[in-house]
Amino acid sequence: MKFSIQRNEIYEALQKVVSVLPARSTIPMTQNVLFVAEGDQLELMATDLEITIISNVKAAIEKEGSVAIPGRLIHDIIRELPNVSLNFDTDSKFRTTLSSEFGQYKVGGENPAEFPRKPDILDGREIVLPNGVLKRLVEKTIFATSADELRPALTGVFFELGGHRIRTVATDGHRLSMLSYVDEALPETDLNAIISTKALNFVLRSLDGEGLTSILLGEKHAQFHMENTLLYARLIEENYVDYTRVIPAETNFRMTIDTNDFLSSVKRVSLFSSPVTAQVILSIKKSFVTIHAEDVDYGGEAREEIPCEFNGDEFVIGFNSRYLQNILRHIDSQLLNVELIRPDNAILLLPEDKPENEDQLMLLMPIRLE
């Protein structure tokens, strides 16, 4: 393999891929970045086996070929170089020489045949989403995922496609967050995937405001195609829980409240809640709700009243304030509808106004009050 390229160009591509290099790994090969020179393109690939990133850049290729080179080392040396022309030359033993006008650097490479294979998505289905929509689909759900290793399915975000709609769902058993987006261009047939939070956080980081992202969903991997970069996420191989069963079809009461006022009030009051239970109690009346927290052990107590509209008489219900705050933070609408059944049933939080074609639903389990 032999090619030359400007430092800034390869550095930009390299930066994108080295971010996935694992700190430690039981597969030594994953410490390397795979260089593939073909046609007029240089392809860089790095993987931690959960996420694989491939970045392409134009290069003047003299001899096609490939090699796996220690990723951090090659990144660090290129970082320290100014924008000059760099020449790469690999011999038959995969020893690679990087030369510039400053001098020569030799690095022992590895056989590219032993590098993890580029994920191939055979009969994948492609969907295209505006970046803003994808960002919301992920951001509004990812916070509700579980960290419990005993329930692997819940450690990721569930992508559910079908009927010209894409829906993302995340839950940890205490709360659930769901966002749907409808578009005629989306496939009609059903297709599901669970994508790990680590991969989705990478996707979030690489999403620019404008533009479109194409997602290819396969059996084993999901591919996110962003500008000059391909990100492959290995899917979680589990059946997702039947989340529809926990969403009540009918509710008895509805409270309408200003989201920001509600959140600020809960934030202030919960500072005085018991650190163990983090419990806040809502006493909802016709025209206002009292938010109350008490730390019996240390004598702290807080009480606030904020206006609301409620179609019942009186309703008392308690929550873990951390979960409640988390949910409220992910609601953009100015007005929020809270649907209630009984103090020991889950509540639904539904934003009053939402972007076109979108539907958002959050569910939160209450704390049983003594």
Place this chain on the structure above:
Amino acid sequence: MMETDDRTFAPEAGHPDIQHKLLSAFRQGRLPHAFLFHGPEGCGKDAFAIALAQLLNAADADGRIDASSSQYEKIAHLQHPDVKLVFPTPAKTNFKEAEFMEVLREKARNPYRRTAFPNKNTFIGIDTIRELKAEARFTLYEGRRKVFIISEAEQMRVEAANALLKLLEEPPGNLVLILVTANIYQILPTIKSRCQLLRFTPLPEAQMHDILRRYHPKVDPGELSLLVRLSGYNLKRAFDFLDKNVLQIREQAIDLLRKVVLIHRSQELMAILEPVAARQNREDAQLLLWLLLLWFQDILHLKQLEDASAKLYNPDKKDTLRKFMGFTPNADITGIVWDIEGALQDLRDVRNFNPLLILMTLAIKLHQKLKKNKK
């Protein structure tokens, strides 16, 4: 009707009877999802587990492995994304990443080797098992079956073993777990009962010889044969011996024995034993005791068998052995063997006994038992 299957899938991995069993189960698609490979140390269990991973990922439905495939190569070099080998390591704070990589690379180069971190306490912690569980969530990367090999599984901490239970109980369909141990009695019964047990026996002498030659083609064949015997038919130990000058240590051991018989003053004994015990690592002291053990086992053989040559661990020292026997005609050899084994146990004990004291006690016992007078 099933034809009887006497093919093997990896001839160089040995243990043909186990290979037959596994191969016919494989061809019927009835391999269990969890194995416990047990049997004495150094009979090629890790290498066999790697060969089984190759069968699962690089063979056709009939069990013929394609040794030229990239899948085969990747597994052989421990570079396959779906095949993981874990082994005991020191605590995370106690070793460097580079050290770990070096050990892993050595194991990939030669799967019969010990994964050794000199002078460090090693174990399989819960973090390691959690990493495996995190990995188990995902779909296959590029292979057909995920294979997790847990080498020296008896070194799993209790909490690590318990964390593994869940995975053993409800493994994802594409996962095969292989636990490997030389000490099945240290494996929790809850784990044992969830695995298919396969018992391995030491490899035949000729095959051990071949394996050693594969990695050390330049060593003299006569010396290799002697090493095989001195290792007690333990490949791991035989590879260790190739790094050390074991024959010289054996001379030391014999020399020590002579002195133990002759010396009467304990100070002089101390002077001989101190340098052995003072060395940082206990392995040297263990090696010395191991060689002594073989020495006395040979004496037992010579005493009890008409023609013991085939059994001797020290075939080159037959004359010296006979001379030694003549010198100590009434020695209580069985008692001595017990004593040495006890001392070896004490040296390995996690309670960290003082090696000098162990050696001193042993030397005093040996002195008495060797010099035992006629009644």
